[in-house]
Amino acid sequence: GESVGLHLPTLSVQEGDNSIINCAYSNSASDYFIWYKQESGKGPQFIIDIRSNMDKRQGQRVTVLLNKTVKHLSLQIAATQPGDSAVYFCAENLYSGGGADGLTFGKGTHLIIQP
Amino acid sequence: DAGVTQSPTHLIKTRGQHVTLRCSPISGHKSVSWYQQVLGQGPQFIFQYYEKEERGRGNFPDRFSARQFPNYSSELNVNALLLGDSALYLCASSLAYRGPGNTIYFGEGSWLTVV
Secondary structure, three states: OOOOOEOEEEEEEEOOEEEEEEEEOOOOOEEEEEEEEEOOOOEEEEEEEEEEEOEEEEOOOEEEEEOOOEEEEEEEOOOHHHHEEEEEEEEEEEOOOOOOOOEEOOOEEEEEEEE | OOOOOEEOEEEEOOOOOOOEEEOOOOOOEEEEEEEOOOOOOOOOEEEEEEEEEEEEOEEEEOOOEEEEEEOOOEEEEEOOOOHOOOOEEEEEEOOOOOOOOOOOOOOEEEEEEEE
């Protein structure tokens, strides 16, 4: 089975609110985690990554939190905009971005922005 | 700078035929990976190539093969196509095989429909 999964298939938020997308992983040996955004008909777009020796990393309007104790990953998007509408995937990797097993993806969360 | 480029963008094949998909990585990237994304699911790892050698293989049958050329571009070949091979095939590139900061970037994919 998949070692990375998401709790909610769909998340609806109001424009301007903050969004939190959650992800659970099962392989405690994973040492690298990535969030991708995939718009309809396009390939996954890199958003932010985090290594297992960190518990928080911030980018532009996005923050990733890693809780290794409960094997949980979250993506926070500040001041959600219509352009944030997409499916968001978390992915994990055993070898810091590559290696024999590649990335393992979850099923994704569809973020819907309400006007 | 150009991102990961893939061709063709869309194609339709008949069961039993074979298909060749092509990928050019980001300039300077030496690693290419291939993923299959079935509608409604996250991408699944097929192969990783680095410096023209296969470095990783996912759980796909031998009908799937790939190679990487001296200019680091890559081809994915699928023989004896089945209806279940219908999917978006994604190519991803990264600077190195693995390691800290080895961000993996995806192309827009090749949509394959098998009829």
